[in-house]
Amino acid sequence: MKNLLTLPSVLFCLIFISSCTTSPIKGTWQYDGGLYNGREQKASPDFQMQRTYTGNTFEAYMIEGSIQPELYSSGIYEIKGDTLLITSKFSSRPSQNTDVMITYKFAIDKDKLTINGVLPNGMIVEEYWKRVK
Secondary structure: OOOOHHHHHHHHOOOOHHHHHOOOEEEEEEEEEEOOOOOOEOOOOOOEEEEEEEEEEEEEEEEEOOOOOOOEEEEEEHHHHHHHEEEEEOOHHHHHHHOEEEEEEEEEEEEEEEEEEOOOOEEEEEEEEEEEO
């Protein structure tokens, strides 16, 4: 019996499988409010905060009117089940420009992303993000 798996068919299967396992949070998300130590905070009407997740990296920007967007955080992320592990650098604060690791639980409902976790300073957060791209 001949081996039915040839190199091209194996490569096709690997490419197909990897394309089916793209990150569920891949895309651009805009901050839509949250809870911080149980206190509600609405999204600002004066500026927007957006995160763009690609591959295994992300960039977070503050956007205010026609001013050039400001990168305030970037880094890598990893998803394991319903856990989102983020390792980021806070770009706009040079004194804090070291790796910070935060573990969040996340859920996606259509184009809504909810993340829950505890920040390094002990603050309990639940943030809401909506997909914009």
